[in-house]
Amino acid sequence: MSKRLPDFQIATASDAQKAVLQDILSGPRGNLNGPFLGWIFSPELAQHAQKLGAFCRYDTGLPLRLSELAILVTAARWRSQAEWHIHHPIALDAGLSADIAEALRTNRTPTFADADDKLIFDFSTELYETKRVSDATYDAAVARFGHVVVVNLVGLLGYYALVAMTLNTFGMRAEGQTDLPFAE
Known part of the structure; x- marks a missing residue:
């Protein structure tokens, strides 16, 4: 999964690493797709980050479409291959327009029919720019x-920037x- 980290081996994992893996797998995600096998080399960071991530992904108070829009804005901003790959289909399934997603991916300003979508885009883009x-x-x-x-939205943007930085680094x-959604 990473060219820069050694392969993680459960057979040699510490108790702290095994506990984090169990928490991730038994939580709402149910898989290790994303930054988790990078963070696992620092199990304390992994534990805190995965708990924050579960909150930011599932409990911000935003509808899923808007959370996923904010995540795609982040993925596009950071040109995060895996983050985009994971969240693009979730965003589309949640009702985000494919045209909006493609505009984000290609660094164009989307045309919005929904005022909430535009507000999340404007907020996220202003904060990043x-x-x-x-x-x-x-x-x-x-x-x-x-x-x-709004506090939770800022947390979501910060968390997914951390995810993107981890995946990219x-x-x-x-x-x-x-396939890679962004040129390397």
Whole structure:
């Protein structure tokens, strides 16, 4: 899975590594696809990160389509091959337009029919590009989703940036991935 990390062997895994693997496999993900076999070399980081990830993926208060849109914005921003490969079909199944996804993948500004999609895109893009969110975008997000969900959205964006950095640094690919959505 990685050109830069040794193959992980369960036979030589520490108790802490086995515990993390069990928590991931018995949780809502049910698989190790993504950064987990990179993080497993630091089981304490892996445990904290996987718990944060489960929250960010499943419990932010955003509908799945909007969470997956934010994840695809992140994957495209970081040109994260595995992150895109894993989340693109989930986003489409959740109702995100294939045209929006393709615009993100090819670094174009999508055309949005849904105001919530545009708001999530604007919020995410502003944060990544300017390292801030304008008052207008922030106020619109809070008015639409509330403070708790906006805090959770920032957490989701930060978590998936960590995922992308991990996957990119260690050259990790998704299970079964043969095509690359971004040029290397």
